[in-house]
Amino acid sequence: DFLSALQEIIPAFGASTDDLERCRLNGIVECGERHRHLYQRAMLLAEQVKVSKGSPLLTCLLEGPGGSGKTAMAASIGIDSDFPYVKIVSAESMIGLSEGSKCAQIVKVFEDAYKSQLSIIILDDIERLLEYVAIGPRFSNLISQTLLVLLKRLPPKGKNMLVIGTTSEVGFLESLGICDAFSVTYRVPTLTREDATKVLEGLNVFAEDDIDAAAEVLHGLPLKKLYMLVEMAAQGARGGSSEAIYSGKEKIDINHFYDILSDAVSIHR
Amino acid sequence: DFLSALQEIIPAFGASTDDLERCRLNGIVECGERHRHLYQRAMLLAEQVKVSKGSPLLTCLLEGPGGSGKTAMAASIGIDSDFPYVKIVSAESMIGLSEGSKCAQIVKVFEDAYKSQLSIIILDDIERLLEYVAIGPRFSNLISQTLLVLLKRLPPKGKNMLVIGTTSEVGFLESLGICDAFSVTYRVPTLTREDATKVLEGLNVFAEDDIDAAAEVLHGLPLKKLYMLVEMAAQGARGGSSEAIYSGKEKIDINHFYDILSDAVSIHR
Amino acid sequence: DFLSALQEIIPAFGASTDDLERCRLNGIVECGERHRHLYQRAMLLAEQVKVSKGSPLLTCLLEGPGGSGKTAMAASIGIDSDFPYVKIVSAESMIGLSEGSKCAQIVKVFEDAYKSQLSIIILDDIERLLEYVAIGPRFSNLISQTLLVLLKRLPPKGKNMLVIGTTSEVGFLESLGICDAFSVTYRVPTLTREDATKVLEGLNVFAEDDIDAAAEVLHGLPLKKLYMLVEMAAQGARGGSSEAIYSGKEKIDINHFYDILSDAVSIHR
Amino acid sequence: DFLSALQEIIPAFGASTDDLERCRLNGIVECGERHRHLYQRAMLLAEQVKVSKGSPLLTCLLEGPGGSGKTAMAASIGIDSDFPYVKIVSAESMIGLSEGSKCAQIVKVFEDAYKSQLSIIILDDIERLLEYVAIGPRFSNLISQTLLVLLKRLPPKGKNMLVIGTTSEVGFLESLGICDAFSVTYRVPTLTREDATKVLEGLNVFAEDDIDAAAEVLHGLPLKKLYMLVEMAAQGARGGSSEAIYSGKEKIDINHFYDILSDAVSIHR
Amino acid sequence: DFLSALQEIIPAFGASTDDLERCRLNGIVECGERHRHLYQRAMLLAEQVKVSKGSPLLTCLLEGPGGSGKTAMAASIGIDSDFPYVKIVSAESMIGLSEGSKCAQIVKVFEDAYKSQLSIIILDDIERLLEYVAIGPRFSNLISQTLLVLLKRLPPKGKNMLVIGTTSEVGFLESLGICDAFSVTYRVPTLTREDATKVLEGLNVFAEDDIDAAAEVLHGLPLKKLYMLVEMAAQGARGGSSEAIYSGKEKIDINHFYDILSDAVSIHR
Amino acid sequence: DFLSALQEIIPAFGASTDDLERCRLNGIVECGERHRHLYQRAMLLAEQVKVSKGSPLLTCLLEGPGGSGKTAMAASIGIDSDFPYVKIVSAESMIGLSEGSKCAQIVKVFEDAYKSQLSIIILDDIERLLEYVAIGPRFSNLISQTLLVLLKRLPPKGKNMLVIGTTSEVGFLESLGICDAFSVTYRVPTLTREDATKVLEGLNVFAEDDIDAAAEVLHGLPLKKLYMLVEMAAQGARGGSSEAIYSGKEKIDINHFYDILSDAVSIHR
Ligand SMILES: Nc1ncnc2c1ncn2[C@@H]1O[C@H](COP(=O)(O)OP(=O)(O)OP(=O)(O)O)[C@@H](O)[C@H]1O
Ligand SMILES: Nc1ncnc2c1ncn2[C@@H]1O[C@H](COP(=O)(O)OP(=O)(O)OP(=O)(O)O)[C@@H](O)[C@H]1O
Ligand SMILES: Nc1ncnc2c1ncn2[C@@H]1O[C@H](COP(=O)(O)OP(=O)(O)OP(=O)(O)O)[C@@H](O)[C@H]1O
Numbered sequence A, B, C, D, E, F: 001d002f003l004s005a006l007q008e009i010i011p012a013f014g015a016s017t018d019d020l021e022r023c024r025l026n027g028i029v030e031c032g033e034r035h036r037h038l039y040q041r042a043m044l045l046a047e048q049v050k051v052s053k054g055s056p057l058l059t060c061l062l063e064g065p066g067g068s069g070k071t072a073m074a075a076s077i078g079i080d081s082d083f084p085y086v087k088i089v090s091a092e093s094m095i096g097l098s099e100g101s102k103c104a105q106i107v108k109v110f111e112d113a114y115k116s117q118l119s120i121i122i123l124d125d126i127e128r129l130l131e132y133v134a135i136g137p138r139f140s141n142l143i144s145q146t147l148l149v150l151l152k153r154l155p156p157k158g159k160n161m162l163v164i165g166t167t168s169e170v171g172f173l174e175s176l177g178i179c180d181a182f183s184v185t186y187r188v189p190t191l192t193r194e195d196a197t198k199v200l201e202g203l204n205v206f207a208e209d210d211i212d213a214a215a216e217v218l219h220g221l222p223l224k225k226l227y228m229l230v231e232m233a234a235q236g237a238r239g240g241s242s243e244a245i246y247s248g249k250e251k252i253d254i255n256h257f258y259d260i261l262s263d264a265v266s267i268h269r
């Protein structure tokens, strides 16, 4: 079927996937049921866009806490589909630009995509594209209006498009009406204890007896924090031990791991 | 009489209706008593404008939840009347413009219409024309003032005009005083269970025994969501089944249909 | 006496009254005691301005619900007085202008008027001149300050002026201090049942037996809504009947009249 | 002594008092104990400025309800003192100017005054200079800061200055800190019944028996409203009677006077 | 020791003290224990700056009610120290300037001071430099940020600086974080009854028996108000008596003094 | 191991550390357990960055009350690491610049650092970079968005970077989402009684018997306040005694020390 078929195909030509690959700095590992399920749902949307007649435009929002894996998942859809046009729109390439210029760049990406029969556009960290801060709150209404219209405007006849948005401020997008502008919204969760266990087993940096204890304290944290904490702990209390640990010669001291967590006050919040 | 007469007339010449046709992507199907009644009332306004002496300007607001069919209905009035000038004013063709430019474009449409003896102007998604967001709230007062004046300003002597507005933010327009500026306001409703049944029967993608169950969960959703959910479900859980379903060889699995609904968290809100 | 005298005089020359006539689209009919009384009071102010030595500037505000007849009444004063300079200042001729330009236009009208020995200036829909919306609220303080000063600034020696303002947002003007800046404020009311009966009798579109019932439901509505509802009802439920009704051959069906009212949700508010 | 001396002096040369005279459109009549007392206190300040060594700058604020006589009183001080430089700063001559230009004009008046050994500057209707509206509230902070500094900045050595401000928005000035910036603040009151009686006797337009009744209803109104109401009433119910009344041939009908008051809804507030 | 030494030194050359002298219009008199104590503390800071190695920048805020003597005290420190660079930064010389220009002028004063081995900068009436009004509140954040940085930025190596700020809006500065930016804050108080007695004895304008009564009502008032009230009272009820009183021939009438106080409504607040 | 190794290395070449040295005006003394622990943790991060493969960007926020030693600690990390690129970004070098220019300067520092294989950037007093004031609150959203993106944007492949931020307004940064943008947050505390004792012993300016009493009142104050208070007290009550005290000939009078504290009202808050 479609999903398994996709895994096998190597697109003859297609979008450059360099930018997308950088979004998966720690690769893609098996990290729980929900993540896999969402990936599959999103891939189905890509299929639907390909064959749809009645819905030339499908839009899907991935929301969840910072570091839960939204961007990596969106990038994976872009890479794994064989769409000729895949583009990520991110605030990183628009630092310091005026609202108007950002707006123009976003519109440009859509106009370019309209020329392709099939296209995927990833709107990464929508709250950042909108220059959002909770205080006030403040944000760019120019960009917000632009997104609201683009998420509803049909591509030209015969062209089909999938838009994937990511955000960790779903409440804010909700109050802007941007959530409603998406066809569907999926929540990308933090890790459960079981998820954390699975990932830690793969990493192989804790003694087997310590994995459960470590996974316990990682419960409820997002995937990206797990990678960061493990790497900090791998330095050891006096530095210099990371090589030994990654090569498998030593294991992370579980007490030092606890220390690292409790020092970094903001981590548990 | 007038309404039946209209259906028979093929206008010798008239407004290009291409833009209007794009507003009815899923065609116009019989979808309940209220929709038909509102269509008839609005067609009567078109007649009134044609023969009126005391009211050279009539204005009518169609309000209702997103996707309930407002734009398609307004477009239908524009197409079904035989007015020489019919124009839709939409934010889609004004992305990124300044308030002043948008304002000028809107005024231009009215000025052009004043030259025609009979004209219909559709102000589509008025909240979007006003660049509205709930946070703040923010909106363009320049455009808001322009609409308030245009909705009251009489066309030149001997010219008659019908203005149809659509909005899914009637509370906001209310507080701007824009609702009061319209002669009448009609509410376009979501689907009842009966309405949904009728539409699903027409689509013929569920087994006969499942139609009631499907219609049940669609109760209270707008028409456009119905089309979207059906198409998503038609892909099947592992993709690839849509052709078989639309050609009538297979039916949508009702449990998969439920899954689709419950995954997409924002849909039921 | 003065009031009857005025009716007889045909001014040898004077202000062009074309603009003013357009403000009385449905003419002036006898519509109740209060309307007539206010008209007389306002005409007395025009007389006072003519003979006054101690008050070279008189200012009068007509406030009341939308459509109650304020603009038509102000226009009538302008037409019925024989003042050489009568000018209406309205947002309709200033769409899209900047605050500064509007301000300059308003000041220009006053400066021109100062050259005439006797002048009347009508500031129509002051909330619209001020670009008012309830949300915020927002309005132009530049124009608001300009009006506050103009309503207090004396014309040059030997010149006398009457300023008539109209508004349906008296609470707002109150909070700006603009009400206090007017010498007097008169409230133009909606129709009572008796008023409505009188107007409907004049229109002669209902069967004699239905007039009371129709007037009953029109109680509390403004004059302009009455004209609009009657015209809508005159089309008949299936269109085409207005000619027969206005020529007196048929009468409006009272049940259809009720339907029209209940459909248009916003009308009764 | 000083006060009586002042009345006798006719300044050999001095400030043009034309502008100041226009501020006393209805002249200066005896209108109650408090008005006279305040006038005397203010004249003492003018004397103090003339002889002071330790206080080269004195500042005095006259506050009170609209029409209570603040501007006329300030103008009288300016006229009755024999200061070589007397200037009134009013929003009337600055309509439509930018904050910056207004600011510059105000500063210019002070700089000019600094060249004169003795000067009086009247800041009339300070809330209007500040472009104040209660909604918001809004006002020009540029002008507000300018006044705060000018009210404290000493003239050059050897030059003495009296600044008189007027306002009917003392609460607002209070919250800006402008009240505290004045050396003293005096409240100019509305009329008591006794005050009104005295003024009406002077006007001689009521029958002797009606004066008390008329004064009764005028209690608590400001002086300027009294003049306006009397003039309106003098037209008579059907117009044309003012000449007869001012020439003394007829008297104002007390019932008509009551009518005038009750019609003008905003008057009593 | 240092403090007594200072009184004796006449600086061979130094900052022009003309501007500073104007800040002490009524001279410096003995007016209570607290004033003297604060003066000594502030002089100690000047000494510390001179000899300090670890603190090249000392900053001190004098806060207290309007007229309590802050500016005069700061000026005295500037004059009494023998620092080569002493400069007062005041809003009086920056009327009408843009925030940017004011900011530049303030920075310029600091840059100049950095060239001097020892310098004192007086930031007079900081709330005025910041264009503060309580409504809103509003103020210049550009200038506020500039001060926050300048109050913390170290002078170049080898240069030492004392900054003295004054304000009567300490609560406002507090909420900006400007108070915390100063090394120390001293409160300059209003007069106690004893302080007032001492000052009145020095002035010698009341009969000996009246001094206690007068001082009683002056309790809690700031020094500057005392001078103003005494001068107003010295004119006498009918003017012209000030010369006799200052020359000692007459005394101020204590009842007239009470009158003056009660008339000026804002004085006691 | 790493930490001790670092102390011994004198970098052959590296970042100019002049600016960084100025941040430690009073040197670095042993001032308590927590300070040392934090310093070690931060040094470990520097090591991690050097060897990391999975985390090319590490970010660490030092937060704590004003004067607690954040800047000095960050500077020490910069100096003690042997990174080729170490740069401090501070508001001191950007006084009066526009938001845009500040933004550009900050971006420039990052772009430069991206060219170095290893780099440390210190964002000192982030609230000041953001032009923060509590009133409103106000701040630069342009700079805030820039930091939010820069703190997440990966350096080019093969380049590793450590960003250290300091702030005394952690609650504000929290509400901006800037805290969450940092990998870890460490709180730099005020002095405990024990810490104060240790520092005072080092300074040797109190009689041995007084050290405990002095440390007692210094409990809860930040390090920088301790230095300032000691220096003020060292002048003595009448000035001139500081030389004797620093040379060890005299000791600070403990009562005078108490006086200094109680006078400076804002110190204890
Ligand atoms: N199955 C997986 N799904 C998603 N990410 C994974 C998975 N396995 C490993 N990862 C790694 O987890 C990290 C997820 O980080 P990512 O940037 O996608 O999170 P995010 O939710 O976008 O965070 P942020 O809210 O900060 O934008 C990536 O480094 C990715 O390589
Ligand atoms: N009887 C009908 N009336 C209206 N729309 C219909 C009808 N039958 C089918 N449709 C289809 O339903 C859809 C209604 O969508 P439409 O865009 O008009 O809704 P809307 O209320 O304007 O939504 P939005 O609030 O998002 O602007 C269209 O695709 C239209 O083709
Ligand atoms: N006696 C009357 N007085 C006023 N208007 C009358 C009278 N008789 C008939 N009319 C008609 O009633 C209508 C009143 O509408 P008008 O525009 O003056 O109302 P309005 O109060 O100014 O409304 P809005 O608040 O919308 O500006 C006009 O068409 C006018 O011709």
Ligand SMILES: Nc1ncnc2c1ncn2[C@@H]1O[C@H](COP(=O)(O)OP(=O)(O)OP(=O)(O)O)[C@@H](O)[C@H]1O
Pocket (backbone or CB within 6 Å): D023, D024, D025, D026, D027, D028, D029, D030, D031, D035, D065, D066, D067, D068, D069, D070, D071, D072, D073, D125, D166, D167, D168, D223, D224
């Ligand atoms: N003794 C008096 N004192 C003041 N005004 C007097 C006196 N006698 C007569 N008048 C008249 O009363 C009127 C007072 O009006 P004035 O404009 O001075 O009031 P105001 O308080 O300044 O009003 P506003 O608040 O509108 O500025 C003037 O026309 C003046 O000629």
Ligand SMILES: Nc1ncnc2c1ncn2[C@@H]1O[C@H](COP(=O)(O)OP(=O)(O)OP(=O)(O)O)[C@@H](O)[C@H]1O
Pocket (backbone or CB within 6 Å): E023, E024, E025, E026, E027, E028, E029, E030, E031, E035, E064, E065, E066, E067, E068, E069, E070, E071, E072, E073, E125, E166, E167, E168, E223, E224
């Ligand atoms: N010992 C003293 N200390 C301070 N001022 C004194 C003293 N003796 C006399 N004065 C006089 O008292 C007055 C104090 O006024 P000053 O302007 O310094 O007050 P301020 O607190 O700065 O007022 P403001 O809050 O309005 O700026 C000056 O005129 C000064 O000459």
Ligand SMILES: Nc1ncnc2c1ncn2[C@@H]1O[C@H](COP(=O)(O)OP(=O)(O)OP(=O)(O)O)[C@@H](O)[C@H]1O
Pocket (backbone or CB within 6 Å): F023, F024, F025, F026, F027, F028, F029, F030, F031, F035, F065, F066, F067, F068, F069, F070, F071, F072, F073, F125, F166, F167, F168, F223, F224
């Ligand atoms: N162990 C130490 N850690 C930090 N600072 C120390 C230490 N020992 C002495 N100091 C001195 O303490 C002072 C700390 O001041 P610093 O400017 O670093 O504080 P800060 O927390 O950055 O203050 P602010 O909040 O005002 O920016 C410096 O002068 C430094 O030389």
Ligand SMILES: [Mg+2]
Pocket (backbone or CB within 6 Å): A070, A071, A072, A124, A125, A166
């Ligand atoms: Mg992401």
Ligand SMILES: [Mg+2]
Pocket (backbone or CB within 6 Å): B070, B071, B072, B124, B125, B166
């Ligand atoms: Mg629509």
Ligand SMILES: [Mg+2]
Pocket (backbone or CB within 6 Å): C070, C071, C072, C124, C125, C166
């Ligand atoms: Mg009107």
Ligand SMILES: [Mg+2]
Pocket (backbone or CB within 6 Å): D070, D071, D072, D124, D125, D166
């Ligand atoms: Mg006045």
Ligand SMILES: [Mg+2]
Pocket (backbone or CB within 6 Å): E070, E071, E072, E124, E125, E166
């Ligand atoms: Mg001062």
Ligand SMILES: [Mg+2]
Pocket (backbone or CB within 6 Å): F070, F071, F072, F124, F125, F166
């Ligand atoms: Mg610091």
